[in-house]
Amino acid sequence: MILVIADPYDTLATKVAGGLGGPVLRGSEADLFTAPFSIKIDHEKVWGTLRLHGEMVNLADLTAVFLRPYRTWWPGPEYGAQDQMFVYHETIASWFTVFDSVPCPVINRFGLGWWLQDHSYPERLRTELAAILNVPASDSGPPAGAFGKLNPTGPDPDARSVYLVGQSIISTGKLLDTAIRSSMTAVRDWQKRNGISFCRLDFESGAFPRLKTVEVFPLLDHEPARFVDRIAAALIEEVR
């Protein structure tokens, strides 16, 4: 069973779910965060269950998870403001534990920094990856006054974008592909360490590429359909 958590209008999720060819259980983040579940930990053994759309799934039976929650879910108005915040954090902490624990591939197995909207999380990823690729990180970084939510982004029109899906490098140019491929062993280690199998790298245009952004939740709305198909195919391959 493959679990897909994504907005119903997420084209990439639809293509991935449709191309997997096996049983897929799909739900939105609101479905997920209100779903009955349990996770039990006995020293290093972990097991649990999840019921989504009436279907009970043993977490051990999941063969892959494709995770694209926008993190817009918030407990309903039946709770007061303080209780909303409490329920929100209890829910996020619980589901983080679930996704961290399942033994199958999870794309992406986001770190707590992402779940907690920590603005230094993408910056840390960018700094690490720039060092691995031996390219400077861009001067700009996130805006100095950045505060609030870390929203998913589409490709930067002023940048050259490269998508990384496992070992697949998907871009329209070749120059950066070569640089990334030559560091692939270290890139794979970085992916495993951070749980990020799928991301978009935005490099500043210019003679010397500088890494501007590492987007771990790439939006593809403005990418050509054939390009999205290539990314979906690589994701399906990675999940299998």
Place this chain on the structure above:
Amino acid sequence: MILVIGSSNDRVYPKLVRRLQASNCTHVIVDEDHATRYQLSRDECRGTATWRVLGDGCSGSRPVGSIFVRHAVARTLDPTVTGPMGELQTALNRMLLTAPCPVINHPSNAFSNYAKAYQTRLLAAAGFDVPKTLVTNIRAEALRFYDECGGKVIFKGASNVMSLAQVLKPQNMDRLNLLPNCPTQFQEFVAGVDYRVHVVGNDAFVTRLVSRDEDYRRAALIEDKAIVAEAAELPPSVIRRCIEFTKQLGLIVSGIDFKEDAQGRLAALELNPYPQFTFYEGRSGQPITETIVDYLVRHQAADSNVFV
């Protein structure tokens, strides 16, 4: 130069500052409760960032050798307070990410206790004995776990939002009907003596706490009852593991909680990356603040990209 980032409304930060003053250590303070007083600037030269903190005694010119950070917690939802504080903390966290000097503790390494069951797994993987744990929003699962643990179960929050552990008793089983509203963490109840181990670099302080309450913090913080806290010892192998686990998480300081039952079982409950060590040393007399100040002084980096 030591930089202290924190909150003057906190209990730890003022004591640390007093200790620095008493030690004649050169230091500068960023008080996040007055966030609008500060500005951060970032320059970059050949891929290396330089940060300058300006305002309220910070001139952006003196190099920082070590940093103590314990972010302020906004005790209000008022955006005129949370906005500036959040922006300052975001900028400071970016600065800390590239600071080459020791930071007690790096905020980006301090998330693990946000998800307590996740941290239980980390503790187990590090070789600690941990209580059986269940996180669920299903009543039947909680009841099954209760039976499996012989009716000895505590429940508490699954995240690091403040909640106190309580024993699940037959008379409050009705509350399990509320579970679909919010997942809850249930844990095998290890009855016995509480220990807190504070790690500071390669040093550790063991404090034994005696309280009638299953969560001694309730007795001390809420009911204002006296609890006994005294210096104690635990096996060297446990202390070594505490120090190694703290380092493994990328931390310098931690507070690790244990319960020891009558049979000598020592169960690790959680690691706090921002422990309120003044609570313990105020009762036990252990020199934890002094050791932290000493660490900050002795480990100052020669080169810095942070200027205050």
